[in-house]
Amino acid sequence: MDAYRAIITKRDTRHFLPDPIPPDVLTRILQAGRMAGSSKNSQPVRMVVVQDPERRAALAACGDYAEHLKAAPLAIAVVLLPGGGPFDAGRAAQNLMVAAWASGITSCPIAMHRQECAREVLGIPPDHTIATVLAMGYPDLKHPLSQGRQRLPLDELVSWERWGAHRPEGG
Numbered sequence: 001m002d003a004y005r006a007i008i009t010k011r012d013t014r015h016f017l018p019d020p021i022p023p024d025v026l027t028r029i030l031q032a033g034r035m036a037g038s039s040k041n042s043q044p045v046r047m048v049v050v051q052d053p054e055r056r057a058a059l060a061a062c063g064d065y066a067e068h069l070k071a072a073p074l075a076i077a078v079v080l081l082p083g084g085g086p087f088d089a090g091r092a093a094q095n096l097m098v099a100a101w102a103s104g105i106t107s108c109p110i111a112m113h114r115q116e117c118a119r120e121v122l123g124i125p126p127d128h129t130i131a132t133v134l135a136m137g138y139p140d141l142k143h144p145l146s147q148g149r150q151r152l153p154l155d156e157l158v159s160w161e162r163w164g165a166h167r168p169e170g171g
């Protein structure tokens, strides 16, 4: 799968097979997270890999829409050090998810609405933020990958030269 195809076909998926992700594939995915750029190369993002089923279940209780963490064989918590920017965390998280998808592994970013709960489960210091927890695994294709959520048309998302201006002829 080329990079463009991996990016545009990646959907946030909530049904997984129990099959484990092989260690070498997991290392490639983590490398992709590592290589994300960050403001002034401050590298404020850390990752916690969670495979233990009980720990995943405990994490699921820390988010409002996190039940699928129980079925995913793997979770990666994307953690920001104090002062780290959310954009840096987003870049790392998207790298992890797109690299995973290029290897046929689907994922879903999950918000930890109760940060203290998630920090406790993972032993993360109180001044660190859990930007997201990514549920990951091979897709259970009995369920559609996509929930059918549409994106806004490009014309509505993109302005040209000035806010709200349309694309010029031939531009």
Ligand SMILES: Cc1cc2nc3c(=O)[nH]c(=O)nc-3n(C[C@H](O)[C@H](O)[C@H](O)COP(=O)(O)O)c2cc1C
Pocket (backbone or CB within 6 Å): 010, 011, 012, 013, 014, 063, 064, 065, 066, 108, 109, 110, 111, 112, 145, 146, 147, 148, 149, 150
């Ligand atoms: C910041 C953020 C937080 C999200 N939190 C959750 C979540 O807690 N639980 C969940 O199931 N999906 C979560 N999602 C996934 C979104 O629901 C998903 O990106 C959106 O519906 C588009 O899905 P699609 O790419 O499959 O169309 C989150 C996405 C983002 C960007």
